[in-house]
Amino acid sequence: MKGLIIKSPWIELILEGKKTWEIRGSNTKIRGPIALIKSGSGMVYGEVNVSDSKELTLKDYQVSNEFHRVQSESSQALPYKKTYAWVLEKPRIYKEPIPYKHPMGAVIWVNLSI
Secondary structure (H helix, E strand, C coil), rough: CCCECCCCCCHHHHHCCCEEEECCCCCCCCCEEEEEEECCCEEEEEEEEEEEEECCCCCHHHHCCHHHHCCCCCCCCCCCCCCCEEEHHHHEEEEEEEECCCCCCCCCECCCCC
């Protein structure tokens, strides 16, 4: 399973079902279940399904705060040259976080054996 590294407070919002778009500077072809790793923790906290990835215009980004949860004052410009919303569904929080071994150089994705 692939693990996506996400910083706090975004990972908590995703796992609570309050953030359904993860904003990234690249597209992803990955679909289906992925694990969610809290950046810097060495732990997998849950999982979510990736159902889509779509490129956003500035207008899309500005009117979609309810999905990505970035504060409106930060929405004056796109955060990346090309900005994508990775659409997330069906979050599931693990009862106990699962430790994993972080490979050197991994920044976005980690291949997990859980």
